[in-house]
Amino acid sequence: MDKKIISIINQKGGVGKTTTVINLAAGLAMKRKKILVIDLDPQGNATTGLGLSNTADTDETIYSVLNGEKKISEVIKNTSFENLNLITSNVDLSGLEVETAGDSRRAFKLKDELTSILNDSSLSYDYILIDCPPSLSLLTIMALVASDALIVPLQTEFFALEGLTQLMKTIDRIKSNLNPSLEIRGILLTMYDKRNKLSSQVELEARNYFKNKVYNIAVPRNVRLSEAPSHGIPVLIYDKNCPGSKAYFSFADEFLQQDLEEKESAAWWTLLKTKKDLAGVYLH
Numbered sequence: 001m002d003k004k005i006i007s008i009i010n011q012k013g014g015v016g017k018t019t020t021v022i023n024l025a026a027g028l029a030m031k032r033k034k035i036l037v038i039d040l041d042p043q044g045n046a047t048t049g050l051g052l053s054n055t056a057d058t059d060e061t062i063y064s065v066l067n068g069e070k071k072i073s074e075v076i077k078n079t080s081f082e083n084l085n086l087i088t089s090n091v092d093l094s095g096l097e098v099e100t101a102g103d104s105r106r107a108f109k110l111k112d113e114l115t116s117i118l119n120d121s122s123l124s125y126d127y128i129l130i131d132c133p134p135s136l137s138l139l140t141i142m143a144l145v146a147s148d149a150l151i152v153p154l155q156t157e158f159f160a161l162e163g164l165t166q167l168m169k170t171i172d173r174i175k176s177n178l179n180p181s182l183e184i185r186g187i188l189l190t191m192y193d194k195r196n197k198l199s200s201q202v203e204l205e206a207r208n209y210f211k212n213k214v215y216n217i218a219v220p221r222n223v224r225l226s227e228a229p230s231h232g233i234p235v236l237i238y239d240k241n242c243p244g245s246k247a248y249f250s251f252a253d254e255f256l257q258q259d260l261e262e263k264e265s266a267a268w269w270t271l272l273k274t275k276k277d278l279a280g281v282y283l284h
Contacts, residue, residue, distance in 0.1 A: 013134035016190035027252030051232035
C-alpha cells in the first residue's frame with residue numbers, strides 16, 4: 001500500500017510543526033493532490049491556521065471520532081482551499097486520555113477509523129497529514145500507530161538534536177510493539193538562519209547522523225510564516241514570494257519527488273525480478 005498517512009511530529013513545541021502541516025498540505029493541494037489534514041492537537045492551531053474555528057461548540061471534531069460518538073467520514077470539513085479537507089480539533093481533545101483509560105484498544109482507534117477512509121472509494125485522498133501534539137501523549141501514540149511514515153521538523157537551535165534522540169526511542173518502541181512498518185520519511189530543518197553559526201552546526205550534525213533522511217531544503221526564519229496563521233491562510237497564499245513560501249514550495253516538490261523515486265525504484269526491482277524468473281525458465 002502507498003505511504004499515504006503521514007504524521008508531522010516533534011515532542012518539542014515551537015519547532016514549526018503546525019506551520020509545516022499547513023503549508024505542505026497547501027503546496028500539495030496546489031499541485032492537484034487531494035489532501036486531508038487531521039488536527040490532533042488540542043490547541044487546534046492547524047484548525048485556525050486553515051481558516052476554521054477551534055472554539056465553536058460542535059461535536060464534529062476529531063475528539064468525537066476518538067471517543068466513539070462519530071464516524072470519521074462524518075466530521076470531514078471543506079476548507080476554502082481547493083483539494084484540501086480538514087478534521088478540526090479543540091480543547092475537548094485534552095480530556096481523551098482520562099476518558100478512554102479503560103479501553104485496551106484505544107491506541108488503535110485512529111488507525112481503525114483511517115482504514116475505513118482508505119477503503120472508501122468516494123474519499124480518494126492522495127495524502128492524509130496528521131498534526132501531532134507537542135508531547136509524547138496518548139494522542140501522539142495514536143498517530144504513530146496509524147501512520148505509514150513520519151516527517152520530523154527539526155529546529156536548528158541548541159538542544160534540538162538532544163530532543164530528537166528521545167523521539168527516536170519512542171518511535172523504535174512503537175515499531176517494536178504496535179506498528180512495525182512505521183518509517184521516518186524525512187527530517188525537515190526549520191527556523192534556519194544562514195548567518196547564525198549554530199544553525200549551520202546543527203544542520204551539519206543532522207546530515208552527518210541522519211544522512212539522506214534530511215531534506216535538502218531548509219525552512220528559514222521568516223516573519224511572514226508567523227503572520228499567516230492569524231489570517232487563517234497558509235503562507236503560500238498570504239505571501240507567495242516570501243522566503244518561507246519559497247522554501248515550502250520547494251519542500252512540496254521534494255516531498256513528491258521522494259514518491260516518484262520510490263515508485264521508479266520499485267518498478268526497476270520488479271523488472272529485474274521478472275528478467276531473473278524468465279532466465280530461470282529458459283535455463284530449465
